[in-house]
Amino acid sequence: MEDTLIIILAAGMGTRMNSDKIKVLHKIAGKPMINYVLDEAYKISNKVVCVIGHQSDRVKKELSSYKKLNFVYQKDQLGTGHAVMQAKKYIEKHNGPVLILYGDTPLLRNETLESLINKHIKYSAGMTVLTSYLENPTGYGRIIKDEEGQLIDIVEEQDADLQIKRINEINTGLYCFSPNLLADALENLDNDNNQGEYYLPDVMEHIKNSNKIITESANSEEILGVNTxxxxxxxxxxxxxxxxxxxxxxxxxxxxxxxxxxxxxxxxxxxxxxxxxxxxxxxxxxxxxxxxxxxxxxxxxxxxxxxxxxxxxxxxxxxxxxxxxxxxxxxxxxxxxxxxxxxxxxxxxxxxxxxxxxxxxxxxxxxxxxxxxxxxxxxxxxxxxxxxxxxxxxxxxxxxxxxxxxxxxxxxxxxxxxxxxxxxxxxxxxxxxxxxxxxxxxxxxxxxx
The missing domain is CATH 2.160.10.10 (Hexapeptide repeat proteins)
Known part of the structure; x- marks a missing residue:
């Protein structure tokens, strides 16, 4: 696990919190929620990069106790893919798996992350998607699989028809990548969508042409993202x-x-x-x-x-x-x-x-x-x-x-x-x-x- 590069996305303000303080610094049981993510990450690897943007100085100060933490700055928040692009120099010189996490998912356990990484390594995957099953999957991207259970697509809620909306296996937004494939996919990522943003799930189209994409499932409790x-x-x-x-x-x-x-x-x-x-x-x-x-x-x-x-x-x-x-x-x-x-x-x-x-x-x-x-x-x-x-x-x-x-x-x-x-x-x-x-x-x- 020590050869894993972990990138934590923490640049967004979190407007739905209705706060003057960036979302990831809101405290749970005495410490900022991003610290929970970092603590679990460092149980896996010391190679951790945090993508920051809003209130970057405040975030750096709050996280100053993590001596080996690297920061990259995302000036404009143009989607999750754009956020990962800011860490491209770390991805290009890395040989092991690349794990993408978010600073607003404080319930993740390192056991779940280790299972994701191990499966990624075992099957020599290009991309491994962490999924979960929800009774009410509304708002999440749905996992589309073929008859053999292989992932073939991720369909966002706004693009899903009624049949796809009945699928309760969802995309958590957490991924493990092969570094060279991720770097190449980021080069080919575009923002040809209504929001004009670069979405990380879109790299799947590039990777699946070069290597297999697999899934690993997590407990629904762990993948709760804090938005409100x-x-x-x-x-x-x-x-x-x-x-x-x-x-x-x-x-x-x-x-x-x-x-x-x-x-x-x-x-x-x-x-x-x-x-x-x-x-x-x-x-x-x-x-x-x-x-x-x-x-x-x-x-x-x-x-x-x-x-x-x-x-x-x-x-x-x-x-x-x-x-x-x-x-x-x-x-x-x-x-x-x-x-x-x-x-x-x-x-x-x-x-x-x-x-x-x-x-x-x-x-x-x-x-x-x-x-x-x-x-x-x-x-x-x-x-x-x-x-x-x-x-x-x-x-x-x-x-x-x-x-x-x-x-x-x-x-x-x-x-x-x-x-x-x-x-x-x-x-x-x-x-x-x-x-x-x-x-x-x-x-x-x-x-x-």
Missing amino acids: REDLAAAAGIIRQRINNKHMENGVTLLDPESTYIEENVEIDKDVVIYPNTHIKSGTVIKKDVIIESNCFIEKSSISNHVKVKHGSVILESSIDKNTNIGPYAYLRPQTKIGSDCRIGNFVELKKSSVDDESKVPHLSYVGNATIGKKCNIGAGTIFANYDGVNKHETVLGDNVFIGSNTTLVAPVKLEDRAKTGAGSVVTRNVESDSIVLGVPARLYKKDS
Whole structure:
């Protein structure tokens, strides 16, 4: 398979999407639909060419992680044949099979593509057409075969009579070619049609005079092309089902897979339980025996063993160590780090803060730009006032610090080990270890020896 040249057509805008963004960059389960095609292509070969046109700079930037990807530019979109012509220099110097794909068919599997290529090689075909069978083939070109089952023609919907329209084997538009025959056929391709465009299926007339043309069939689900928002939603549902099935096969319990939204590139260990209506975004890692209750949203975060994330919690670009409870309705904003055996309770918001082992922020508190030591207790209604209107400042708590309810800690401020504040205090100055402060502003009440 490594000697296969793969050409992906991705130049069209996709006007039926009614979007300012080119169609192939619309995301499904966290990544652009063209990435699904590329990922399957690279499982077969590193010789990949992408034909781009509309928003070419944007497409190149989005696909910059594919280091070996070659781009060719199609200035005017004059049909699929014209698109392939733009990659002619790659075709002419290539010896192996040439596979033509589209950037808007994200459901294709590499197993299907490998089967297409293998059959093409086995029968030394000049052109192998990937077909499929549809209950309702309306809108697709029909595959016409002779009595021996050999392909003799492809008839487009607008040219088909009633008898041909009853045929339910359709042309998917995906092909494998012999490179020299394809190059010659492109030379002879014309645009003598009502649209004035160069259609790739028309090369068949040239190739069948020189070599045989065969077909290979694919599952109808895989060949779905995304042309509308409805198509996008349908493809997303299939991909989400594939992702969820993979995790369940690996030992993850999804209480309601239909309402569980897990993106690509999420790692989940076995014996994790995920409740309905949970959204887990790419870049998240979840270790064993975690429970995630309903209506949670987790993005680019790391959750260690035996953590429980309770109902309605949001975790963004944060890490949580083992045996910790989060929520319900907790909000962990980016750069938050929670240690082991901690408790972050209901309606607690943390931002760019760390909470060390066995500490508790039980409920109704805001913690911003803070470092909290081990075995601390933050009372209800505590505010870490980190912003002076111009700059953000840090608050540092040592180990075993106790913060009374409704305390305001005005940063920058530091409370050393075993410091305590009385309820309702406003702390504007550092507090030494073993000291109790209270009042507005907080003053020393007692220092334990």
